[in-house]
Amino acid sequence: MPKIVDPEARRQAVADAVLRVVAREGVEGASLRNVAEAAGLAVGSVRHYFRDHDELLLFTMRELSARIDRRVRAHVDRLLDPAAHHERPAEVEELIGEFLALDDERYREAVLWAAFCGAARTRPELRVCAVEMETGTRALLSRVLREAQKAGGLPADLDVDLEVLRLSALLDGLNLRAMLEPEYVTPEAQRAVLRRHLRSLKATR
Template structure:
């Protein structure tokens, strides 16, 4: 009997090969040939699942986004559940910290995401995915702050929409700095900056 191949699993495996190539050599080296070699496949097999190189890059970018989003969702569901959680302040910090490069996995993801978003400036096929993920992150930050205000954790007169944008910009800026200069922005410093910002929000308004 011919071997049954799960097309979703195969596409994700090829995307993982792309990420491995990009992590080691940069996005410009993620050719179909190099990706096929990394995945241990014939180049024709890669073409069977992706119409062209652009389709492969778009899928890989969305796969990276999915991987990050699934991890964040675990924290979001606990924090934003109807019955709430016992320590909202700690849960909020844990959720937002998932966007920061605090360990090897998240540092690699941050570097990969920066590579793809930088490429989106000259490769418009990647731009919509970059914009979607940024919007998803901003929407989640806004929802978290609105919920904190609703439950009394933030002042009633706080401009939540403005503060959401400021907090999202802080997270993005810390991620860029830590991805480029990890020695100057170690995990504990990133946590301290985030913690200080959240503490300051409580006295804002």
């Protein structure tokens, strides 16, 4: 009896193979041949599940984005729960820290996301996904800061839109330096910088 293959599970497995190749060789190294080899499949089998190379890369980038989003969203309900108000500063730091390379998983995701965003500069189909992810991140940061503002934890006249841009730039910069100089920009250093920044918002006028 022939083996029944779940198409979505196979697409996920191929996407995992793409991520392994990109982690080693960058997006430019994720050819169909290299991906098929990493997935233990023939090139023809990969083509069976993806129309072309562009579709394969876009599917993988969206899957990476979804994984990051799911991890971050797990913190949102707890953070915005009024019963946890006394823990709000720690919860805010924990939530925003999910965007930093603070452990092996988040470091790997930061490397992969940077690789895809670099490729998105010259690949319009990837740029759409990158912009969607960044827009979603800014919306989440805005929601967190506005809720803190409403709760009295931040000044009422704080320019939230400007602070979201500043915080986004801080996160991007820390991730970039952590990828290039992990021995200098350690997880502890990243947390300290983030904590100092969040505390500074309370005095912003």
